[in-house]
Each structure stands twice: as C-alpha cells, then as structure tokens.
Amino acid sequence: MTARMSVGLRARAWLAPLLLLACAVVSGCVATGPAGEARTPKNIIILYGDGAAATQWEFGRYTSRVLRNKSFAITDVIFKEGNVGLLTVHSADSFVTDSAAAATALSTGHKTNNGMAGVTPDGKAVKTVMEAAKASGKRIGLITTAAVHDASPTAFAVHAKSRRDGESIIDQYLALEPDVLMGGGRDFFLPKGKGGGKRTDGRDMLAAFAAKGYQVVQDPAALRTATGPRLLALFSDQDLALEIDRDPKEEPSTAEMTAAAIRILSANSQNGFVLFVENENIDSAGHRNDAAALVQALWAIDDAAQVALDFRRRAPGDTLVLVTGDHETGGLSVTYAQKDLSSLSSANRLYPVDSHLQMVSRIRISLAKAVELIGRKPTAEALDKVVAENFPGFRLDDDLRTAFLKGQPLERNAASYLPQPTLARMISRQTGIYWGTTGHTTEPVVVGAVGPGAPLFRGYMENTDFAKILHKLIEGR
Numbered sequence: 001m002t003a004r005m006s007v008g009l010r011a012r013a014w015l016a017p018l019l020l021l022a023c024a025v026v027s028g029c030v031a032t033g034p035a036g037e038a039r040t041p042k043n044i045i046i047l048y049g050d051g052a053a054a055t056q057w058e059f060g061r062y063t064s065r066v067l068r069n070k071s072f073a074i075t076d077v078i079f080k081e082g083n084v085g086l087l088t089v090h091s092a093d094s095f096v097t098d099s100a101a102a103a104t105a106l107s108t109g110h111k112t113n114n115g116m117a118g119v120t121p122d123g124k125a126v127k128t129v130m131e132a133a134k135a136s137g138k139r140i141g142l143i144t145t146a147a148v149h150d151a152s153p154t155a156f157a158v159h160a161k162s163r164r165d166g167e168s169i170i171d172q173y174l175a176l177e178p179d180v181l182m183g184g185g186r187d188f189f190l191p192k193g194k195g196g197g198k199r200t201d202g203r204d205m206l207a208a209f210a211a212k213g214y215q216v217v218q219d220p221a222a223l224r225t226a227t228g229p230r231l232l233a234l235f236s237d238q239d240l241a242l243e244i245d246r247d248p249k250e251e252p253s254t255a256e257m258t259a260a261a262i263r264i265l266s267a268n269s270q271n272g273f274v275l276f277v278e279n280e281n282i283d284s285a286g287h288r289n290d291a292a293a294l295v296q297a298l299w300a301i302d303d304a305a306q307v308a309l310d311f312r313r314r315a316p317g318d319t320l321v322l323v324t325g326d327h328e329t330g331g332l333s334v335t336y337a338q339k340d341l342s343s344l345s346s347a348n349r350l351y352p353v354d355s356h357l358q359m360v361s362r363i364r365i366s367l368a369k370a371v372e373l374i375g376r377k378p379t380a381e382a383l384d385k386v387v388a389e390n391f392p393g394f395r396l397d398d399d400l401r402t403a404f405l406k407g408q409p410l411e412r413n414a415a416s417y418l419p420q421p422t423l424a425r426m427i428s429r430q431t432g433i434y435w436g437t438t439g440h441t442t443e444p445v446v447v448g449a450v451g452p453g454a455p456l457f458r459g460y461m462e463n464t465d466f467a468k469i470l471h472k473l474i475e476g477r
Ligand SMILES: [Zn+2]
Pocket: 051, 099, 283, 284, 287, 329, 440
C-alpha cells in the first residue's frame, strides 16, 4: 500500500458513521458496518464497458430514455443510488492507455506498458482479481463479447507479456479453472486445420476443458439450459458480433450470458463469487465512430446491469455491483455544429434534438457490416445503394463519397478502421454526433458501486486504487 493510498483509506474511514469508528477499536467486528450490513461483499459483479467513460454512459442514458422510453440502470440506479468515483487512465508508458494496460491496473493495482496484461513493465506476473478470488475460495466467472483471450478478461485473470499470446492465455485459463468462461475466441482452443483453429501445438482445448469437467456449449439454446457447475461457452471463433448485427440464434446477448453465469456461479457458492462481465462493443463502435452500434452496445451492457441488480435485490447485503470502463474510445462529442459551410451564422447551426437520435435508431447495420456489403473494391453505385438501403434519411456528401472510394482518411486521427470513419462523418454531419479520434482518449473513467464496500470507490483515484480496494474486499480485509 502506498502512503497516498493509506491516507485515502483513512480519509474515507473518517467519513463513515460513528458506529464504524467505535467498531474499529473492537477486534473482530470490522466485517460489519452500520445497520449490521456486511462491509465485505460475498459476491462481486463487475460490469465493464470497454471504451466507456462518462460521455458514453450519458449517451446510453439519454438515448435509452428518448429512443426506447426506458431508464438506464447504470446511471439511474447504480450511479444515482450508489457511489461514484473517477479513475485516471494513463499507462506506465503513455498518457493514452490501451485495454491491456488499463485492465492490468484495474485488476492488479500495477501500472504497466500498453500491450501487457497481468504483468509489470519488466514482465513480472502480479496477482489478478480472479487469482485473489480463487485463493479466497470464491467461484469465478469471466464473460466478454470479445474473444475470451482478449486483453481485458486476460488481465483480470492471468498473465501475458503480449496481449496477442492467445495460445498461452488459454493454457493459463485451463490451469486457473474459472468456473464460467464465456464469449468468443474459439480460434485459440482449436489446432490449425480444425474449424477456425489457430493453435500451433496441435491441442484441442475444448476437449481439455471437457476432461476437467466443463460443460462446453456453443449456441444460445444450449446456454439457456446449461447447469454447469463448470461452463465453457464459446459462440464465435473471434469477437462476438456487434449488438446491432447480432443474430440471436447464433449468439446470446450480454444480459443472457450474465443471467446464465449468475445462475451457475450462485449455485453451491458457500464463499460467493466474483463475476467479470465485459461488453467490448462499446470500444469497437468507438474505434469505428459508429453511433448506431454504440447505442445498441450501451443498451446491451445496461440490460446486463439490470440482471445483476435483480440478483442483488434478492440479498442486498451479499452482493456488490460495480460498473466501470478502461478508457474512453473515439473522443465522442455530441455537439452543435454548422449544418454546412455555406453560412457561418448561428442560424445555420444544427443543435442535436430527439429527431436526430431517431435517425440514428433507424440505421439498420453497423458501419463494419456496411463496408463489408460495399465490398473490397468499392464503387460509387455499391456505396450509394448500401447507404440508401441501410441508412434511411442520410445523404452522402460528395467529399465523403470521394474520400471513401479512394480509401483516404479525413484527418490523421481518423485513419484507423478505414473507410468506416469516413462513412461515420455522414452521420455526424446530420446528427451532431461527432468523434475526435478513431483511438482511445485520456478521459477519466467512472466507477459506480452499489452494495457492501461501495463507499470505498468514492472520489478521484488512480485506476490502480480500484484494484487495491477490490483485493481488500475479496480477501475480507
Ligand atoms: Zn480499443
């Protein structure tokens, strides 16, 4: 513990009610707080929006209310009724973090270099949240809409000097034995030549998990009836589909995966469980500047948050529900801008209103899907046809059409995932939903917490503090 951290914890203790202070001098009574509520949770559910900071949660809240007439549980319940903090996001080697370094900070309490997961910059393995939970006798589960060997679940559970080392990451999962492992990423479970397999050692890891007593499921119907007690559920060779493109017969929603994991983990869990639920699509949509895909991704993780809150309600003293993200993606900026450059007067400004959000809600497919339909060698005809059929009400300006067809970026900071950000600018110009980058930004991320231990997450902290608090809660300290 650093001196700064110790001061922080002491300062927070001063804020606690008098009963707690009295309690602190009596040995053995620190496990309970005011009104007898346990201060250390039995169960912890971490809802993790990859690419989500305050800007994204606000976008989710507002669009949920306007477009589906539904409150947004993350802001309206967890942030409002629980405790809110802000976390810095810089990594050991850059002001701008990647997902691996951010997740390492949030899981181990150590800043590391971009690209590294569950290790310090010199490559030393440091204890992850899931290793701590396992050591405390808790059941553990990892869910992601990305590949299960992607950066965030990896850094929350195991160790990789390179986040790309899928084969070793799966081997470490087999050794760690998470009770639930769910998402995409079947490629590193199968040897080359078998399905979409990428393993170079010839091993079939689906068989290896089954031999360790895992139920292995690969479609949503099987997930609905899965009983565990150990479950490996893989629905895709790589990432799962963006929510806006998802076929519910092929892949489950984030909420469905969360419900199944909670059902399995909470059965026979004397010492409780720790469940990590990541929606990666917020990051994927941000990188591509895809507003319509972002709306659906945010609603998907909020539906999962609702499932977590429903479970919490059954025994509120038992379960801590946390919401956070690793960094902001895309520099999302809903703003007013000129409708065009024919006049710079304020009368020619577009102020986003509900009808602009409704235009976004009528978009039928992701930008990634649109680019796939347009084809590798795009023609103006194919581009205009895909826009007309899937982006009703939108008009593609000539400069954007030209840039799209030439594969030219609009700016240096919109040069990844081409030509998707070019098509995205069409949406920006007509809705006011602009983006500053196709990369990550330095916006601090929000942590929301409700349940035992939640007040510890209040205030402005380093992202490493999140891990330090979490480890204490898991270890019952
Ligand atoms: Zn990212």
